[in-house]
Amino acid sequence: MRVADVLAGVERGERRAVGRAISMVEGLGPEGREVVGALHPRAGRALRIGVTGSPGAGKSTLISALVRHLRRHGHTVAVVSVDPTSPFTRGAVLGDRIRLSDHFLDRGVFIRSMASRGHLGGLAEATGDAVIVLDAAGFDVVLVETVGAGQNEVEVQSLTETVVLVLMPGSGDSIQAIKAGLMEIPDLLVINKSDRPGADLLRAELEAALGLVPAGPWTPPVVMTQALDGTGIPELWDAVGEHRAFLAGEGRLAARSAAGMDRQLRALVLERLARRLDEAADPAFMGALVDLVLARELDPPTAADRLLDRLTTAPRGPGGRAPGA
Ligand SMILES: Nc1nc2c(ncn2[C@@H]2O[C@H](COP(=O)(O)OP(=O)(O)OP(=O)(O)O)[C@@H](O)[C@H]2O)c(=O)[nH]1
Numbered sequence: 001m002r003v004a005d006v007l008a009g010v011e012r013g014e015r016r017a018v019g020r021a022i023s024m025v026e027g028l029g030p031e032g033r034e035v036v037g038a039l040h041p042r043a044g045r046a047l048r049i050g051v052t053g054s055p056g057a058g059k060s061t062l063i064s065a066l067v068r069h070l071r072r073h074g075h076t077v078a079v080v081s082v083d084p085t086s087p088f089t090r091g092a093v094l095g096d097r098i099r100l101s102d103h104f105l106d107r108g109v110f111i112r113s114m115a116s117r118g119h120l121g122g123l124a125e126a127t128g129d130a131v132i133v134l135d136a137a138g139f140d141v142v143l144v145e146t147v148g149a150g151q152n153e154v155e156v157q158s159l160t161e162t163v164v165l166v167l168m169p170g171s172g173d174s175i176q177a178i179k180a181g182l183m184e185i186p187d188l189l190v191i192n193k194s195d196r197p198g199a200d201l202l203r204a205e206l207e208a209a210l211g212l213v214p215a216g217p218w219t220p221p222v223v224m225t226q227a228l229d230g231t232g233i234p235e236l237w238d239a240v241g242e243h244r245a246f247l248a249g250e251g252r253l254a255a256r257s258a259a260g261m262d263r264q265l266r267a268l269v270l271e272r273l274a275r276r277l278d279e280a281a282d283p284a285f286m287g288a289l290v291d292l293v294l295a296r297e298l299d300p301p302t303a304a305d306r307l308l309d310r311l312t313t314a315p316r317g318p319g320g321r322a323p324g325a
């Protein structure tokens, strides 16, 4: 499939073309750049929602229930599930596929797991580009699932305007959430698995913790859900709507989008620098550089300067001279 055909297919909302377009942007090559360049001007209409939380909190199950709810109300939905760098999460990805599989025959639903890029990096860029593709393809709602905040290279709050943090009882989640400063990130708090003991206690703890945060114009509501049977999903969707109504006031949505794009651009540059560092820090150069430092011929900050120089200029030997010089 040529890029032109892919773009035409995406415009018509064809799922096969959408899938191809995402594979192209995942490659981070010239084809992907052409796709994003053409589609970015056409994106910007979708409601973008981030769903984050600790592993196993029920994010995928919750998304599946939300998809069902949205389809009943006639909305089309796309889901991007971000598998963090580790190849050990394969099982989780497989799990996501199974849980989300009841939507596979529905043409109004598109689900995609972003593959691990391993040492190649670039997950933030590929994910951001995939959101652009799905938005341009005309999906009403785009949901982005990521594991946890903080240690993740994909900052969901820079890609979406509403972030839902999913917690579950009996996992020390509230203490974790407070410790990690997560209370400042989410717009909505969900206590999933509220059928389990400890849900009311977690709610009380969260509300107490929220009381400690200086009152801003928006206090994240706490919604109780049971994703497996759909309990609380309409209430969750109502809460998303309230947050959107809040953002609609006083230019907040524009400010939020601008802050998100600022973060996103910084993340993209950091990712590229990390990739360049990987290329520049080849074993031969690094071995020689390390030897110089250990032999006390070079101090560590100066060695770091040499490495940094290599990112921006033509490769030089670790001693600072061009190879062969
Ligand atoms: N009891 C109960 N179990 C649930 C509920 N929601 C999800 N689960 C179960 O919790 C487990 C994890 O659910 P997932 O949806 O895969 O969780 P996740 O947060 O997407 O997990 P990762 O993507 O691996 O981080 C599964 O076995 C679900 O069936 C719920 O409301 N109640």
Ligand SMILES: [Mg+2]
Pocket (backbone or CB within 6 Å): 059, 060, 061, 092, 096, 145
């Ligand atoms: Mg999941």
